[in-house]
Amino acid sequence: MxxxxxxxxxxxxxxxxxxxxxxxxxxxxxxxxxxxxxxxxxxxxxxxxxxxxxxxxxxxxxxxxxxxxxxxxxxxLAKKASSGRPRTIPKWAEKSLIKRLESSEGFNSYGEICEWLTTKLGIEAKYKTVHQLVYYRLGASPKIARDSRSSGVPTV
The missing domain is CATH 1.10.10 (Arc Repressor Mutant, subunit A)
Structure with a gap:
């Protein structure tokens, strides 16, 4: 050769x-x-x-x-698997979060989402991580509970 x-x-x-x-x-x-x-x-x-x-x-x-x-x-032509670190909030938890965000219950704040992730799913996530996931990736936001009889002003 x-x-x-x-x-x-x-x-x-x-x-x-x-x-x-x-x-x-x-x-x-x-x-x-x-x-x-x-x-x-x-x-x-x-x-x-x-x-x-x-x-x-x-x-x-x-x-x-x-x-x-x-x-x-x-x-x-095979795609390489990602070698990055694993996500803080796994896909299965993200799906649960989406369901909860879509429900009438929703959340009042990102802080409440953090608490819910910890207590219900056992996932410790920083506020910033939760905000980025919900706001930027999912294009959602925590829902603010409103009194249907009011003029759109949140109830306290």
Whole structure:
């Protein structure tokens, strides 16, 4: 094997790869498919050439081809799982919170939501975290209990 020339069997035909390139929405996946296309159509002979054309480091392209070799196109295009820290308020708790926010009971304040999360669901969450979740992510707000007979002024 000559230095820099990478032997790889590409299962997909040039036409299949060309079609995939046309319909792929993700830029990251397009690059990966493009490398396979360049190699299968013999437009490039080495990884270095392919990397140069798509503007990526040779090692990055080698990593992609290793993934392809190990698990095909599916493995090459697989999304990476988030490596971030787990959410303070898990999805299941968020669903319960949404139900409660939608109910007629609602909440009077973000502080009350924090208390409810702690007492009912056993989740300790800071005021700021609760506010960001409810206001920005859920697009909601704690409901203020109003007397239906009044002129819209909250009852105290």
């Amino acid at each position: 000559m230095a820099g020339i990478y032997k790889i069997e590409i299962a997909e035909t040039e036409q299949e790869l060309k079609k995939m390139l046309a319909i792929e929405k993700s830029g990251a996946n397009k690059e990966r498919i493009q490398v396979l296309y360049l190699l299968s159509s013999k437009q490039v002979k080495t990884i270095k050439e392919a990397a140069s054309i798509i503007g990526r480091n040779r090692v990055t392209v080698q990593d992609w081809l290793t993934k392809y070799r190990q698990g095909g196109l599916e493995n090459l």
